[in-house]
Amino acid sequence: MSKPRSTDNNHLHLGCFFPAGQTTFLLSDEAVRRTPPMTRTNLVAFAEAAEQVGFDSLFIADNWSGHQRISEESKHQGPSYHAALLAMALFAVTDNIGVISTIHTSYHHPAHVARMGATLDAFSGGRWGWNIVTGFLEQEALLFGDTPVEHDERYRRAAEFVDVVKLLWSEFEPIDHKGEHYSAAGRLKAPRPVQQPHPFLINAGASPAGSAFAAKYADMMLMMAENEERVREVDERLEALTAPLGRSVATSAFCVSIVREGEGEAQEEWDRLTTSINLAATKELATDIVGGVESMQDIFAKMGEDEATRAFGSAGSTIHLVGTAEQVAEKLISLKQNTHATGAFINFPLWSAAELQTFAPVLPHLLDAGVWQPPNTRDYSW
Structure with missing residues (x-):
């Protein structure tokens, strides 16, 4: 039996990228x-550390095409494991943390995702979430023998896709959908999802079509935002919908986060990392991602090409949590108190199980401020 959903928006959901x-x-x-190398041992240790530290969830991004050769050969974008398959491995070594898998609607039939999602959710005891993406890369469409679909049309198709998936999850009698x-036609083989009325649904669409989709289907919307002002803008648009x-x-x-004990140490670490931005890999990725993600277009539109490239490669579309534990906690508390955001999904540039432990001293400050509770003291999962 899975835990119920939270109805308390006073507490932050802490996701780990x-x-x-x-x-x-x-x-x-x-x-x-x-x-560390992306081996079974290191990835399992990372997941176990995230649960031990106190994160609510792990978020697994994903895409299909290997056309980004510079990024892959320089190891920035590779290897990239299949998100749904990786989630099953992580469920096997954790007990409480949620795992969110990115799965594209454009490259599956609804029955595929309904079956995968039901298996993941039932096996984990109701800990699976689906990051719904439509897929915008031309190279991904060509990989499946398809032609690229226009942006808003992808979301119209995704709406029908999710409707069918939810129908297959909820109906125990055969369905007959002709859309x-x-x-x-028919019924999904058991098991069914444990979470009710359905597994946790996430979307990151910030365009008008994407936001409308999230407003109707998502339980949580993820956003690219470099500061609190941008977060408030997205919140207001979504609330209107x-x-x-x-x-x-x-x-x-x-x-993105780097936490260090001494004053200025985290910023020094950040500065060292940003002096070695791989501009060739960044340009390759920016051409794909900024070209297809409207929220990123907004962030980088006023910059010149070189400035935008370096900003993109320096995590310019994210909130920077860089400092001592107290300083990072202050930023998260401010985010919670000055916006309507109910969560933060945190990437660690120097990821490892040991690096996650550096974030642990942040959490007592959040607890004292009343914006976070340890997952093991709650009666809800998401």
């Missing part, structure tokens, strides 16, 4: 050299 390559937001060659894009639907959708911002 699982390594999806040697680097994610901070494309530093020194970070590549100083992070505009998908057909499905959810109010007529009678829904409330939580929001969380992507962050």
Whole structure:
């Protein structure tokens, strides 16, 4: 039996960004050299440390195409393990932490995701979340023998996709769906998801079409935002969309973090890492990602190409949690108190099990401020 969903928005959900390559937001060659190999032993240790420290969830990003050769060969974007398969491995070595898998609607049939999601959720005892993405890269579409689909049309198709998945999860009698894009007849083989009414659904769409999709389908919306002002802008747009639907959708911002004990030590570490940004890999990734993600276009639009490239490679679309434990806690407390954000998904540029332990001293400050509770003291999971 899974734990109930939280209805208390006074507390932060702390998500940990699982390594999806040697680097994610901070494309530093020194970070590549100083992070451990992405082996079973190191990734399992990272997941176990995240649970021990007190994170609510692990977030696994994913994509399909290997066309980003510079990024892959320099190890910034590789290896990248299949998110749903990796989630099952992480469930086997953890007991309480949630695991969120990125799964594309454009490259599956709804029955595929319904079956995968039901298996992951049932096996984990209700700890699985689905990060719903449509897929925007032309190279990914071509990999599946498809042609790229226009942006807003992808979200229209994704809406029908999720409707069918939820129908297969909830109905125990055979369904007979004949829609505009998908057909499905019959019933899903057991098991079914443990979470009710469905597993935790996450989306990061910030465009008008993406935001409308999140307002209707997501339990939480993830956002690229470099400061609290940007977070408030996204919150206000989303609330305008959810109010007529009678829904409330939580929001969380992507962050990067380095915590060190001594004054100025974390900033010195950050400065060392940013002096070795791989500009070739950054330009390759920026061409793909900024070109397809409207929220990032907004952030970098006013910059010149060189400035935007370096900003992108230096995690310029995220909130920076760099400092002592007390300083980082102050930033998270401010985020909670001065925006409507209910969470933060944190990437560690120097990821390792040991690096996660440096974040542990932040949590007592959050507890004292009343914006966080240890997961093992709660009666809810998400």
